Amino acid sequence: MSIKIENVSYTYLKKTPNEVEALHNVSFEIKEKKITAIIGHTGSGKSTLIQMLNALSTPTSGRIIVDRFEIGPNPKKNKNIKELRRHIASIFQFPEYQLFEETVEKDVAFGLKNYGVKQEEAIKRGHEALKQVGLDESFFSRSPFELSGGEKRRVAIAGILVLDPDILVLDEPTAGLDPEGTRIILDLIKELNNQGKTIILVTHDMNIVLNYADEVVVLKEGNLVYQGVPSELFSLSSDDLSLEIPPLYQFSKALIDKGLNININSIKNIDDLIKEINRK
Amino acid sequence: MSKITFGRFSPYNTIVHRLDARNKILMTILLLVSIFLKVNSWSSTLIMSAFMLLFLILFMLISKVSFIDLFKSLKTMWLLVIFLLIIYIFIPNPNYNPEHIAFYIGRLAINYDAFYQSGYIILRIVMMLMVTMILTSTTSPMDLTYGLEWYMTPLKLIRVPTHIIAMTLSIALRFIPTLLDETERIMKAQSSRGVDFVHGGIGKKFTAIISLIIPLFVSAIGRSEELSNAMEARGYDPYAKRSKYRKLTFSWADLFGLLLILCIFGAVLTLRTYDSNVMPVDFIYWIFKAKPLF
Structure with missing residues (x-):
């Protein structure tokens, strides 16, 4: 399932004094079975864009094509939305706010029940999803409200994973988590990608982009300014994109400048760097 | 939520926006009373209503209030129209006149008065909507609360904590858009999990x-707890004497506006007393609609 975004614009509060154009004529394609990172400053239109991917909002103009589904400006013409949302699921910022059931397992099973799966079957598949995010049996019958922040978030992610979507959209999945929680979530994302899921990741953290993303899309004030691979992005002059270059990339580049002959495009994390240095 | 636009503050900078909030509250009350005071004879009612309607339309144009929003809110009123019509058909008519009968449904005589009465009520409700819309879309919620707090000042004498009431009000007002945004966000998150807020039977709706x-x-x-902690951390004490960040000032434009509204109010009051030869005691009858039936 590839995603085509064609000339999409979005304006908040159209025809009022508070009118803001969040996206301006954006077109690009998101490749199947890759991790695509969408980056940009606050207010660049990232969140607006990903909300349109599963028709939670509709573009003011332009259209989005996800496989056989089409999302256009007229909400009434967008057919099979519920079906679409089963194939492409979104996890928003601070997803722990969506928890509401009495127990963790019930909350995770809730999504499946909405698609008509029987209670026992839903709970069973919920348990699998919970194990996938690294929560064992001891969590199943606890209240989601007594968990820690990182655990809550993992429950919320399990609540989406249980639907087994082909495309997973994550808005800042690591915001407000400690390093350990961040690592668990990111490893999970990588694992899901290895299972063949397309991942779309909105983030501010350039280390994540360098380490995990196959593709990167840069938005600036509602315009698409770059699409390509992360290492290439960081090699561009950073001034006009005003990005923060990840320390690892800076360090590798400094090594090259000092005369070490390593291939900077293959370095994604510290292990890669060590491998590169050893190879020489 | 972007859908709820009725009466939302729109930050233009017109002369109406610049008026003192206290003055605008007073003007609104006077206009509302003028609208709802009943002038008895047909002709003066018609003239007065037409004049008020024109005045309010002019006022809306000056203060750049969106007519589209007004029409949107009127669209939902058709149920009220039918309800009022039914009520007025069945209410015994005090000034029954065989000539006023429009048509019969079976043995039930339908008077023109029923249409006239319900139409008049609808017109007054529309005008009331216009007035309140002008107030809320030209005055920021903060100024509105400060204005209300000023009116509550005399209550301080009997030890009513007016400042606390005003603070509660302003926090409540401030959090309406935040909670609406929150609602929208949670709705989107749950929609991603297959919740359908639009379709489905009662059971499904209930779970949704x-x-x-x-x-x-x-x-x-959680938010209220955080807010109270933040306020305490900055040394907020509800009983301390406080200075104000915003000062409300009464300008010449305010005086002019108030005089204008007072003229209208006076005119309506005069028409009301002279036109129908009733004493102000009748106001009480009017409020309870308890007119004698003969």
Whole structure:
């Protein structure tokens, strides 16, 4: 399932004094079975864009094509939305706010029940999803409200994973988590990608982009300014994109400048760097 | 939520926006009373209503209030129209006149008065909507609360904590858009999990609402706790004497506006007393609609 975004614009509060154009004529394609990172400053239109991917909002103009589904400006013409949302699921910022059931397992099973799966079957598949995010049996019958922040978030992610979507959209999945929680979530994302899921990741953290993303899309004030691979992005002059270059990339580049002959495009994390240095 | 636009503050800078909030509250009350005072004879009612309507339309144009919003809110009123019409058909008519009968449904005589009465009520409700819309879309919620606090000042004498009431009000007002945004966010999150807020039977709807309400409450309670901590951390003491960041000032434009509204109010009051030869005691009858039936 590839995603085509064609000339999409979005304006908040159209025809009022508070009118803001969040996206301006954006077109690009998101490749199947890759991790695509969408980056940009606050207010660049990232969140607006990903909300349109599963028709939670509709573009003011332009259209989005996800496989056989089409999302256009007229909400009434967008057919099979519920079906679409089963194939492409979104996890928003601070997803722990969506928890509401009495127990963790019930909350995770809730999504499946909405698609008509029987209670026992839903709970069973919920348990699998919970194990996938690294929560064992001891969590199943606890209240989601007594968990820690990182655990809550993992429950919320399990609540989406249980639907087994082909495309997973994550808005800042690591915001407000400690390093350990961040690592668990990111490893999970990588694992899901290895299972063949397309991942779309909105983030501010350039280390994540360098380490995990196959593709990167840069938005600036509602315009698409770059699409390509992360290492290439960081090699561009950073001034006009005003990005923060990840320390690892800076360090590798400094090594090259000092005369070490390593291939900077293959370095994604510290292990890669060590491998590169050893190879020489 | 972008859908709810009725009466939302729109930050233009017109002369009406610059008026003193206290003055605008007073003017609104006077206009509302003028609208709802009943002038008895047909002709003066017609003239007065037409004049008020024109005046309010002019006022809306000056203060750049959106007519589209007004029409949108009127669209939902057709049910009220039918309801009022039915009520007026069945209410015994005090000034029954065989000539006023429009048509019969079976043995039931339908008077022209029923249409006239319900139409007149609808017109007054529309005008009331216009007035309140002008107030809320030209005055920021903060100024509105400060204005209300000023009116509550005399209550301080009997030890009513007016400042606390005003603070509670302003926090409540401030959090309406935040909670609406929150609602929208949770709705989107739950929609991603297959909740359908639009379709489905009562059972499905109920679960959908539960999945929205509980997270909303949890976050609202969390928010209020954070806010109270933040306020305490900055040394907020509800009983301390405070200075004000915003000062409300009464300008010449305010005086002019108030005089204008007072003229209208006076005119309506005069028409009311002279036209129908009733004493102000009748106001009480008017309020309870308890007119003698003969």
